[in-house]
Amino acid sequence: MEFFNEIELKKIDEIKSHYPESKAALLPVLWMVQEKYGWISEDSMKKVGDLLNIPYEHILGVVTFYTMYNKKPVGKIHLQICTNVSCMLRGGYELFKYVSDKLGIKNKEVTADGMFSVEEVECLGSCATAPMLQVNNQNFYENLSQEKVDKLIDSLHSEQKVNNT
């Protein structure tokens, strides 16, 4: 598989056209890498560096600074559980521990079948509906309890199995 296909390269050119310097396109291009590959490897950082003419060290600094970038592979279903103040006060840590124990993995680990990974994260901006988690950087699930999270994990698992058949 090509690192970026023709359509993606066009999109990158389009992103670059919005800025005076290609360096400014780094965050969205890294996001494209993550959406395509699920995480950002050292090799990916080097390829993005070649593409945007940015030194690898700078890209490494950016990727390690922002928690939204995955530095290692994640599961097909990546659960990000907020433990920041509002969520913490409404059981975020307990929820994180419950999910980790249920799946048998620790923070930033992936289950043996590659299905789930779990990550403790900072505020995702849904404090009024704490505790919450985010799935695959897209969907929010809010006002969670252990019962709700059990149902959520079951339904995500079933959905993923159906998508794989």
Ligand code: FES
């Ligand atoms: S503190 Fe959890 S979403 Fe804001």
